[in-house]
Amino acid sequence: MNSCYRRNPAPPPSSCAECGILSECGGWDDERRHRGCFQRCEGCFDTECDYTCPANPILFGRSVEEVGGLGKLPVRLASIDSGANALPWYIPQIDHGSQRLRILKEQVVSIPLYRLCRFNRHGRLELVHRSRSALLNAFKLSERAAILVTSVCKDRWIEGFYDSRRLILPQLKELGLFAMTAPNFSFVRDSPRSNSVWNQTKMFRVIEDMTDAGIAVVPHLQAQTKKDWTRLQEVYAEFPDVRHACLEFQTGLNQEDPDFPAREVYKGHFMDFQQSTGGRVHPIVLAGYREIGFFGEICQSYSMVDACAFVKTVNYQEARVFSDGKLRWRQAGLEMQKTMAALLEQNIAQQREYLLRRNGLSADGRSLTPSLLPAA
Structure with a gap:
């Protein structure tokens, strides 16, 4: 996996409980919760990583601002007209x-x-x-x-x-x-x-x-x-x-x-x-x-x-x-x-x-x- 932690000297969180965006993310549901999702980032020095990741604060901030905040729900949603003919199976x-x-x-x-x-x-x-x-x-x-x-x-x-x-x-x-x-x-x-x-x-x-x-x-x-x-x-x-x-x-x-x-x-x-x-x-x-x-x-x-x-x-x-x-x-x-x-x-x-x-x-x-x- 790519990483951008070279640009951020702080070590990645070692578990979901230590993560600063846990409230938006929710963390993993299985045993990976104890390792978090950044365990493969340390030691990887690919500075071309383009993941939206807190370890790359500039890209992360720009990406989060672009969507109005992580996890922000839609406020407009046009559904299929309930009066339309039913879709076939x-x-x-x-x-x-x-x-x-x-x-x-x-x-x-x-x-x-x-x-x-x-x-x-x-x-x-x-x-x-x-x-x-x-x-x-x-x-x-x-x-x-x-x-x-x-x-x-x-x-x-x-x-x-x-x-x-x-x-x-x-x-x-x-x-x-x-x-x-x-x-x-x-x-x-x-x-x-x-x-x-x-x-x-x-x-x-x-x-x-x-x-x-x-x-x-x-x-x-x-x-x-x-x-x-x-x-x-x-x-x-x-x-x-x-x-x-x-x-x-x-x-x-x-x-x-x-x-x-x-x-x-x-x-x-x-x-x-x-x-x-x-x-x-x-x-x-x-x-x-x-x-x-x-x-x-x-x-x-x-x-x-x-x-x-x-x-x-x-x-x-x-x-x-x-x-x-x-x-x-x-x-x-x-x-x-x-x-x-x-x-x-x-x-x-x-x-x-x-x-x-x-x-x-x-x-x-x-x-x-x-x-x-x-x-x-």
């Missing part, structure tokens, strides 16, 4: 419209933020399509399609969006989006906790900017500790009309580590979070196939964003269900390869039906077993 992700000559007639689709932007020659992020008609034409989508933009991207794109957000957000508004998820700024496990708290606070500030631009926001449940989850609970308590949240399992939560079962810990925290909201939250889940049964049992409704059907289609693969009931992807025949639009429609339909059947769900994605949440 399955939402296909569409990355582009290349090789398709026919309009995809899905009512709701997801488009990743990085597919809507590009870096210009000055290194600034800018929008590719400046009108809804241009976007629909480029992605071969129906005029009635509700578009959900997901902001789960690599750091380069997330930070580029943050730097250019005041220019890009008004332009995104012109695309007639259904909603947009808040960016998931990185929580690095081996970095100082102050950096993660700062990144969560950055998300809160972006939520305000999205709201000011007139975009319906889906907060991202990005959290490392109980304190992080408590802040999220406070946001949903402050804004009772907010009924959606974004969760993703494709980055840190996709790592298998027997000593740090992040996925199971995260699910446990989400159950507590859902109970604190009275079970009102409709999660929008990315890369969560393994957890369909879990969400079907604890949520009144939920949505799974699926990128698999699209990715397989552009690689000329076809979904086939075999005699054992399992879905497998096979190379599509030459005739099917000539009609990419039909192949995509078929793959979406097959994937949707297979996931329902495999998980024993009803047609709306609900579990047929009782809820795991305690009765209110």
